[in-house]
Amino acid sequence: MPLSKANLSVGDQHSEQVVDNLTRTQIIQYAGASGDYNPLHTDEIFTTQVAGYPTVFAHGMLSMGLTGKMLTNYVGDGRLTNYGVRFVSQVWPGDSLTATATVEGIREEDGVNLVDLSVSTVNQDGAEVVKGTATARIDD
Amino acid sequence: MATDHFPIEAGHIMLFARSIGDDNPIYHDADAAAGTEPGHVIPPPTFVQASAQFTDGYSLRPVVGEPWFGSGKEPTGVKRESSGGSGGTGFHAEQHYEYHAPIQPGDVLKAVDKPGNSWSREGRRGGTLQFNESITEYYNQDGVLVVTARSVGVQTSRVVE
Numbered sequence: 001m002p003l004s005k006a007n008l009s010v011g012d013q014h015s016e017q018v019v020d021n022l023t024r025t026q027i028i029q030y031a032g033a034s035g036d037y038n039p040l041h042t043d044e045i046f047t048t049q050v051a052g053y054p055t056v057f058a059h060g061m062l063s064m065g066l067t068g069k070m071l072t073n074y075v076g077d078g079r080l081t082n083y084g085v086r087f088v089s090q091v092w093p094g095d096s097l098t099a100t101a102t103v104e105g106i107r108e109e110d111g112v113n114l115v116d117l118s119v120s121t122v123n124q125d126g127a128e129v130v131k132g133t134a135t136a137r138i139d140d
Numbered sequence: 141m142a143t144d145h146f147p148i149e150a151g152h153i154m155l156f157a158r159s160i161g162d163d164n165p166i167y168h169d170a171d172a173a174a175g176t177e178p179g180h181v182i183p184p185p186t187f188v189q190a191s192a193q194f195t196d197g198y199s200l201r202p203v204v205g206e207p208w209f210g211s212g213k214e215p216t217g218v219k220r221e222s223s224g225g226s227g228g229t230g231f232h233a234e235q236h237y238e239y240h241a242p243i244q245p246g247d248v249l250k251a252v253d254k255p256g257n258s259w260s261r262e263g264r265r266g267g268t269l270q271f272n273e274s275i276t277e278y279y280n281q282d283g284v285l286v287v288t289a290r291s292v293g294v295q296t297s298r299v300v301e
Contacts, residue, residue, distance in 0.1 A: 002177070019161055029159035033152070035193035038200045039210030040229070049215040051229060060232040061189050065160035068185045077166045078178040083185050084236030084290070 002076035004139040005113045008106055014074040015100040018066040018121070022058060022095045030062040060087035063097070063130045067121045070099035075115070075136035085119065085132030096124040101134065113138045141195040141276060142253040146188075150245040153183045156190055170245075180244045185237060188278055188287050191251050233271060234292035241286045249278045249286065256290065267297035 019026070024042070031042050036059055039046040047056045064085050071080065091097065098121065105116040115138045121130040150170070157167035165172035166182055173181045192198050202208040207217040243249070256273025263269040271294050278287040 026159065026161065029155075033156040033159040034190045035195075035198065036189075036200050037202060037210075039208075043210040045211040045215050046209070050209075050211075061186060061235065062160065064235055065156075065162075065184060065186045069160055069162040069164075072162075072164065072185060077164070077176050078182055078242060080185050080237075080239055082236070082238050084234070086234045087232055 002079055002139050003074070003115060003136070005106055005115075006140065008103055008115060008138065010103050010105060012103040013100055014070070015098060016070040016073060018069050018097050018099045020096045022091065022093055022097070024056060024093050027056060027058050027062065027093070030059055030065070034059065034061060036061065055093060057093075058091040058095075060130075063087065063091050063121060064132075066097055067099040067119060067130050067132070070121075071101060071117070071119065071134055071136075074101055075117075075134075075138070079136040079138070080134060081114065081137060082135040083119075083132070084134070085130045087129070088131050089123075089127055089129045091123065091129050095129075097121050097129065099130070104133075106138070113140060141192050141198065141251060143191050143194045143196070143249075143251045146191040146194045146249040146251055146278070148183065148243055148245055148247040148249060150181055152190065152193075153181060153187060153245065156187050157184055160184060160186075178242055178244075180242075183243055185239070186235075187243075188237070188249070188251075188276075188289060189235075191249070191276075191278070195251075230293060230295050232291065233294040234290075236290040238288040239286075240288070241280070241284050243280070243286050247286075248281045252277045252279070256292075263296065269297075270295040 028042050047053050101117040104118050117134045119132040122128050154168040209216050209218045254275040256275050258272045260270045273292045276289040280286050
């Protein structure tokens with residue numbers, strides 16, 4: 001259900017766990033679907049022995065996609081007008097992520113009601129992995 | 141990622157939605173999607189990144205007959221670049237989308253790259269950080285701008301601790 005201006009206030013929050021115990025298999029699914037086959041995300045031997053990381057890690061865009069799931073569940077299908085993030089920390093296999101949107105503003109532009117959101121996704125230790133903003137069309 | 145031909149396919153959208161753990165029927169069930177506000181299957185908000193699948197020469201996709209830098213018999217299939225030997229890595233630093241018009245299966249998008257800014261700074265964990273921005277505009281088969289993407293990449297000078 002889309003959001004409506006009448007029922008929204010600055011400071012309102014919506015939070016969802018978007019992945020529980022991220023698996024290497026899900027990272028591989030994302031590589032296959034997105035077309036980003038960088039072995040840093042899927043190839044343990046390359047990542048540990050050549051690149052020097054402790055294990056493979058998720059594509060930033062997987063974290064953004066997981067966070068986007070929370071957003072579309074909150075604002076409704078096809079309602080986003082803007083969505084942008086900064087990748088703050090790496091996401092590793094085994095991580096569980098919780099994404100939160102906070103209402104920062106409600107406004108009207110060219111006769112369209114919009115909500116501006118801040119977005120933050122944290123891992124199971126409370127460390128932020130994705131930070132961003134989004135804007136969505138809302139009803140009256 | 142520029143491409144002249146990015147076909148929006150229902151199966152591709154379904155696989156992409158699965159990969160982000162999103163079982164919303166609007167991404168895989170045309171009948172259910174018909175009853176939603178958009179009225180048709182739509183892709184998730186980050187889907188246009190998958191235009192990489194249709195970008196000629198995309199560097200993060202193996203090419204038939206050419207060595208691949210991931211592991212096979214050896215940990216990597218290519219010799220390390222002498223210029224990048226200190227463990228630095230390219231990362232995606234930021235990604236931003238503006239959504240202008242709906243996308244649905246059957247559309248064929250064209251993605252046009254535009255140059256962005258470049259800058260550098262000293263980082264705490266990865267040495268000197270070199271940032272490069274790129275802007276990609278996605279147009280549909282009717283020439284309508286549907287999505288603008290702005291990506292910022294960062295090159296670290298050593299392994300991020």
